[in-house]
Amino acid sequence: MILEMKVPSPGESIKEVEIATWLVKDGDYVEKDQAIAEVDSDKATLELPAEMSGVITLKAEEGDTVAVGAVVCLIDTDAARPDGAAAPAVEAPKADTSTSSATVEAPKAAPVQEATYATGSASPAAKKILAEKNIDPATVSGTGKSGRITTEDAMNAKASMGTPTGGSRGSERTKLSMLRRKVAERLVSAKNETAMLTTFNEVDMSAIYAIRDQYKEEFKAKHQMGLGFMSFFTKAVTRALQLYPDVNSMIDGQEKISYDFCDISVAVSGPKGLMVPVVRSAELLTFRGVEAEIKRLAIRARDGQITVDEMTGGTFTISNGGVFGSMLSTPIINPPQSGILGMHNVVDRAIVKNGQIVIAPVMFVALSYDHRIIDGRESVGFLVAVKEALENPVELLMDNNPKKALEL
Numbered sequence: 001m002i003l004e005m006k007v008p009s010p011g012e013s014i015k016e017v018e019i020a021t022w023l024v025k026d027g028d029y030v031e032k033d034q035a036i037a038e039v040d041s042d043k044a045t046l047e048l049p050a051e052m053s054g055v056i057t058l059k060a061e062e063g064d065t066v067a068v069g070a071v072v073c074l075i076d077t078d079a080a081r082p083d084g085a086a087a088p089a090v091e092a093p094k095a096d097t098s099t100s101s102a103t104v105e106a107p108k109a110a111p112v113q114e115a116t117y118a119t120g121s122a123s124p125a126a127k128k129i130l131a132e133k134n135i136d137p138a139t140v141s142g143t144g145k146s147g148r149i150t151t152e153d154a155m156n157a158k159a160s161m162g163t164p165t166g167g168s169r170g171s172e173r174t175k176l177s178m179l180r181r182k183v184a185e186r187l188v189s190a191k192n193e194t195a196m197l198t199t200f201n202e203v204d205m206s207a208i209y210a211i212r213d214q215y216k217e218e219f220k221a222k223h224q225m226g227l228g229f230m231s232f233f234t235k236a237v238t239r240a241l242q243l244y245p246d247v248n249s250m251i252d253g254q255e256k257i258s259y260d261f262c263d264i265s266v267a268v269s270g271p272k273g274l275m276v277p278v279v280r281s282a283e284l285l286t287f288r289g290v291e292a293e294i295k296r297l298a299i300r301a302r303d304g305q306i307t308v309d310e311m312t313g314g315t316f317t318i319s320n321g322g323v324f325g326s327m328l329s330t331p332i333i334n335p336p337q338s339g340i341l342g343m344h345n346v347v348d349r350a351i352v353k354n355g356q357i358v359i360a361p362v363m364f365v366a367l368s369y370d371h372r373i374i375d376g377r378e379s380v381g382f383l384v385a386v387k388e389a390l391e392n393p394v395e396l397l398m399d400n401n402p403k404k405a406l407e408l
Helices: 124-132 151-156 179-195 206-223 229-243 287-303 375-389
Strands: 003-007 016-022 036-042 043-048 054-058 065-067 070-078 196-203 249-252 255-256 263-269 272-275 317-321 341-343 347-351 357-371
Touching: 003 255, 016 179, 016 357, 036 070, 054 196, 070 341, 196 347, 196 375, 206 287, 206 375, 229 263, 229 287, 229 317, 229 341, 229 375, 341 375
Parallel strands: 263 317, 317 341
Antiparallel strands: 003 070, 016 036, 016 065, 036 043, 054 070, 196 357, 249 255, 263 272, 341 357, 347 357
């Protein structure tokens, strides 16, 4: 029986996908539920599992855009399962040299050595070091096995001074994935179709540091997860959204849609690029609940298992560029939402407290918002409310009882 495998629908609004990577080769024997391909939609990368066991015949190439419901491969379910033993090599027939002494033996082709990890290539760590030093691996002599360039070789390598000669000056053109193209399209759309404006503030993180220093070990032992910044910021944002509901609204044509719930989109970096999974009804979650849900979604995004449903429907976004060392930025709105909060790195800075100059851990925060629907009073008031909650979390986020709020 020949089974036609068709592209399943990743989501209601998705009409086509792109074959990102085939995980099997034409003619391979595949097992039922084995991942055979990764497909990109405009919102996520999904794995395509084999529907039955058998020998597979591919009907689409990597990079092809195919419609949902189209046939991408065939599976011969009647094909015999291989026993795992390699097929014996077929010996070529020998020439009969007895009939003529003048027969000239054809020269044998020189064996082609397959390039492997050990034939003069660099280890991944060495490649990274050489790339940072702008040194071509081909110019470095490796001391490892079979000439492999080790990490120590890369660290000791020095770039040539003066006008460079030789080396690689090539370039590579690769097609953007459907997900990356859609992200680019949405970002340009947000810049062109919204009246985007950004307001800034700074947050003294001393109170949050004190709470984490006091309770993080107990929190981890009790809940098997860390007590990070994101739970504090998510709780501060949901409080501010309830105080300034216009920030939790969006424009639909000539109408404004306002929400009485806070579905917080959290920007995370995945293997295929930026992904924005959604923490549903975050205003109802505890600190532990927020940390657990963000951890779950981040793992699914990292492993390429995130679904379209888990990344749609947010009402406000939090983006943490601080994990990459960003000091300040102007985040771009995630349409159709009207606001996004940008977090940044925490740096010890000189600030004034009670008339005295002191050193404190400070984070700059930024709120980008759509000025068509959010006025200056609401935007500035919202960001000040976030700042107040983060600088006084015990009173404003924990009802003066940190242990109860952290479920300790």
